[in-house]
Amino acid sequence: MLTSGVQEALSPKAAERMQWTDEGVVLGVRKHGETSVILELMTRAHGRHLGLVHGGRSKSLQAVLQPGNTVQATWRARLDDNLGAYQVEGLNLRAARLMGSSMALYGLATLAHLMRYFPERDPHFALYETMTVLVDHLDDPDLAPPLFVRFELAMLTELGFGLDLSSCAATGSERDLVYVSPRSGRAVSAQAGEPYKDRLLKLPGFLIGQSRSNRPDEEEIRSGFALTDFFLHQNVFEPHGRRAPEERARFVALATAGDD
Incomplete structure (x- = not known):
């Protein structure tokens, strides 16, 4: 038997x-x-x-x-x-094409590092779709930076640390959102955040469909990476006793320099 x-x-x-x-x-x-x-x-x-x-x-x-x-x-x-x-x-x-871009190579190295914070064999369907769109455009200096910021936000969401950028944490308003609370991860309007603006993180308009142009400028991209950097360190890197990979800093430097 x-x-x-x-x-x-x-x-x-x-x-x-x-x-x-x-x-x-x-x-x-x-x-x-x-x-x-x-x-x-x-x-x-x-x-x-x-x-x-x-x-x-x-x-x-x-x-x-x-x-x-x-x-x-x-x-x-x-x-x-x-x-x-x-x-x-x-x-x-696509690797042969991406190898011609230093920004893409640093992006790939950073991407691999970030994905290793997820347990093996744990499916993340939405994150996979976000990642493939990003990888397709990693050598595009216009598209790669904002896509990478969005990928890091999606990663935080999948790990249970998603930000709420839909309305003001103080007033509930969906208008004039320009800050993010480092404590709650929620958006804050310009009026509600004015007294505390030195302690709040900047919310770039491209993350909520309010960018000043079709292409986010260097200041917006820099603010986007500063936003994800804060929450990645707080919720991902530091709890694991690790630092952000050096390749990420190099990718961000290229992404905000205006050329590759």
């Missing part, structure tokens, strides 16, 4: 757990043995997930397994908690 554990392992549900196919963005790889690599993906439906790629150091696969590329990956393992193995196929090999 089969034990309950063996019966469960042989069930169709268990088989489904031990094999799946999904798309994902390459976050990084590290060498394993003579010819293989351990691939780290942020997948659409299975979260940040690692797996072994046999022959991953071959020339053909090296071109596919570059950070920033989107691949289709099939993961298989004998048991659900095993490392497992990937078979991968390139879907969007």
Whole structure:
């Protein structure tokens, strides 16, 4: 007679757990043995997930397994908690293009660092969509900076530290929102915040559809990164005993310099 554990392992549900196919963005790889690599993906439906790629150091696969590329990956393992193995196929090999932009390279390194604050195999569907839009435009000096600020806000939301920028924390008004409270993470109007403006964070207009132009200027981008930087340090970096990656500071410097 089969034990309950063996019966469960042989069930169709268990088989489904031990094999799946999904798309994902390459976050990084590290060498394993003579010819293989351990691939780290942020997948659409299975979260940040690692797996072994046999022959991953071959020339053909090296071109596919570059950070920033989107691949289709099939993961298989004998048991659900095993490392497992990937078979991968390139879907969007944007890495070659991104390598021509120093801003994009710092952005990719920062992105990979930030994604590692999420537990492995914990799906974040909305964040994945936000991330893929960002990666598509990381080499665009006009689009990458505001998209990265929005990505960091989305990351805070997924981690349970989302900001409420919809209305004034003091009056409930939805108009003239120009500050954010560092205590509550809520927006504050110009009138309500005037007496405390030295203690409040600036709220750039592009985050609430009130930018002065179609392209946020350097001041707005700088304010956006200062906003996310404060809450990332308070709620993410410091509780883990870590600092922001150096690549983030370099990305922000390029994003606010006006050229790449």
